[in-house]
Amino acid sequence: MPGLIAKQPNGLYCRISTVVEAPTHHDMTKEELEYYLINTRSLDINLVTLDDWLAFYEVDFSEAIKQLGSACSTFEETREWLVEVGYQHADVFMKKIAYRWDEWEEEE
Template identity: 40%
Template sequence: MIFIGGFIAKQPNGLYCRFSSVVDAPTHWNMTREDYLSNITGTVHTETEGINILENYLHPFSEVVDSFKPRNMTRKAFYDLLIEMSIPYPQNNKTGGQIKMDQKMQQDGIYIVQQGKVTYLEPTEHGQDVLIWKNGQVLDVERTDRTRIKTNK
């Protein structure tokens, strides 16, 4: 089967997304299997074809990350979307093919996205985080704490 124009990938949260090679960005995300098979993307001709694609032609999520180009979607919007596509899928939050942002995602912190997986680092009261890079990926995070000395004046 030849895919012209896009592919389907399984997101880190277990749902599906469609990546368009025409716009170089995701066009549909947070789709359940049922969403995809009911032709929410407008690209599946029959349910049998959709099942065949999901079972035999599913692309790894890393291809979504690797294929993105900031032509029709900003980098920030794409990174925000990567975080959203990594939030575990809660059945009761699904609305209109998308899920609501987790409360945790609205808090301050550091989000590191590598190969489609998101690592969240909570902020400390005082301190510094240093990212150690190797081959274009975060290898380690060095975290130091700082204690503020209070003086009475």
């Protein structure tokens, strides 16, 4: 699974793709996350519980969002998503990674 699972500041879960540099799933409850992981064959509940899986694979949200970039979403879309999920430092964080969008826009 080329992506990171993290708990959003609002207590729900997200998956941030390391390929498209954007959240592909967000605001998932624990049950929805389990369903997603089972369907993507990332979790076999016969071998491990979701809590055990999360203890091993879950990434801190502040680390997961470092994967965000311009490959699939605009600067504003990314910022809005961070605000929607309750990330308190969205504006400061986006200023730090703004260069990712500037470089992309220059290439076009």
